[in-house]
Amino acid sequence: MSQNTQKNWFILGNNPELSAAEISAVLNLDKFEKKDFQPPLLVVEKKFDAKELIKKLGGTIKITEEIGENKNQQELVSLIINDLKKQNGKIHFGLSDYSFKSSENLYRLKKIGLAIKKELKQLGLSVRFAFNNEQILSSVSVDKNDLIKKGGEYIYIWKPSGFSVAKTVAVQPFESFGSRDFGRPGRDSLSGMLPPKLALIMLNLAKSTPSDTLLDPFCGSGTIINEAIALGIKNIIGTDNSERAIKDTQQNVEWLKSQSIIKDQLSTFDSFVSPVENLSNHLKKNSIDKIITEPYLGKPLKGNEKYETLVHQANDLKILYLQAFTEFKKILKPGGTVVFIIPCFKQGNNWIRIGLENELLKIGFKSNPLLKLNDKEYGYFLYARPDQKVGREIWKFVNLDK
Ligand SMILES: C[S@@+](CC[C@H](N)C(=O)[O-])C[C@H]1O[C@@H](n2cnc3c(N)ncnc32)[C@H](O)[C@@H]1O
Structure with missing residues (x-):
């Protein structure tokens, strides 16, 4: 994927329309397509420095980069494993499922996380799965567990066409x-x-x-x-x-x-x-x-x-x-x-x-x-x-x- 076509998902705060308006002003984007605005997610295709940008925004909680679309569950697991394998030292990772909140989705998240952990361990890697019994990791958890540096937070949503998945690159400096x-x-x-x-x-x-x-x-x-x-x-x-x-x-x-x-x-x-x-x-x-x-x-x-x-x-x-x-x-x-x-x-x-x-x-x-x-x-x-x-x-x- 070239840098120009990188899709970013912004995870918006409590007032998603206002947060989207802020992003539109700061990135000089004239308008958004409705399909890209699915609160709390906003998909933006533009090049920018996420770590600098997040410090300037009041209404964005996380900025992520999309790494896959239309995956089945096994493909999702493999994609995350391949990404985590690039990490040096002990791997710390977490998952957030931004599909609707349900006990089934939480159960699925735990299952996906444990499958990733097991396979990485079998490869002889040292790994920790940051799991709080919640479907969404807060920006505080992402930060406190140092996930961006030590492995990653992977964010996914399920649609009938399959899972879309993104990796968090910056969280709000709370x-x-x-x-x-x-x-x-x-x-x-x-x-x-x-x-x-x-x-x-x-x-x-x-x-x-x-x-x-x-x-x-x-x-x-x-x-x-x-x-x-x-x-x-x-x-x-x-x-x-x-x-x-x-x-x-x-x-x-x-x-x-x-x-x-x-x-x-x-x-x-x-x-x-x-x-x-x-x-x-x-x-x-x-x-x-x-x-x-x-x-x-x-x-x-x-x-x-x-x-x-x-x-x-x-x-x-x-x-x-x-x-x-x-x-x-x-x-x-x-x-x-x-x-x-x-x-x-x-x-x-x-x-x-x-x-x-x-x-x-x-x-x-x-x-x-x-x-x-x-x-x-x-x-x-x-x-x-x-x-x-x-x-x-x-x-x-x-x-x-x-
Ligand atoms: C809602 S407060 C602003 C609070 C501010 N945004 C903050 O976060 O601290 C409104 C302010 O307007 C001031 N104020 C009231 N009438 C005013 C007037 N006629 N001219 C100038 N300031 C006035 C008050 O003293 C008060 O500090």
Whole structure:
């Protein structure tokens, strides 16, 4: 198989559409075929450095390379054995079956694993089968067992035409995400903190590059800013109307700079207190490339609020957001991008939404589709756990000035 036609399977996170949108933005892929998007799998044929790429993505758990298609069970076993035989020293391997979850599939996985182990032992090789009584190995297990270096994790799915199989080449660096999430000193759980992975996805949806000047005008404790620094963006500005938020952000940036992973990437970092409504008093016209932000989402909800209360809150926020975009228009470069979270509020089984698209068009911003699957375009994605009262819609808008 030539490198150009290498098929890669991306194992996507909890929001597979959003993860696919992120990959489409980062790899500059205009659209995906529906047949290639079978959550949690996305098949991508493109050349890239998987070990570098996985560090930049917030929504991908594993990147794998396809090594076989349409195999029967014996062929699958032989294929894996032949691949593992190339390994020097003690072999460590694991299996994950991404077909639907069932006790039969788990039983089959164990049987396949033991067959591989037995045959390799008969060849006189020392071998360990990493098996946790689970159909899918977590990225933590793949990493802790050092499978990529010492043998491999083989991922397969069964279809009526046979097994397709891939080998994991990179897993999400969960430890650095965890430490950026829980290690930072400035935390404000009351205002709410964005999950760092979502912050990274938002930066990627905007196609942020190191030379961009990036602004988060509701920076809170600086989750987006820290992810932007980790991504290598060099010029960053954080503003917020709360002094406490700016202090938290500054403390978190200092903390991140003290970590060995990022050394001298950041050129300029500026942060100051400003209500979003006054931003253009502080920042120059046409000076910002990207605005990535999670704005004020309204008062925390108990879940028993009346419909009218939620509609009232939605209307108040709409006014704030339109004021914010009026300011963004002044400071953003022509063609500049805004990735923005618009909250929605759960009422029974429905979401009360804040429609902004038409008004934003009048201000001069157009919504930009995040994902194309065949001919279907997705303008936004809802990010919400089932128990959450406030959902987050992720949107991308482009400044229509050319
Ligand atoms: C949801 S929090 C952002 C959290 C942030 N993404 C993080 O992960 O830490 C919203 C922030 O908006 C700020 N805020 C509220 N109203 C504002 C306004 N009118 N102008 C600027 N900032 C405002 C709040 O102080 C708060 O820090």
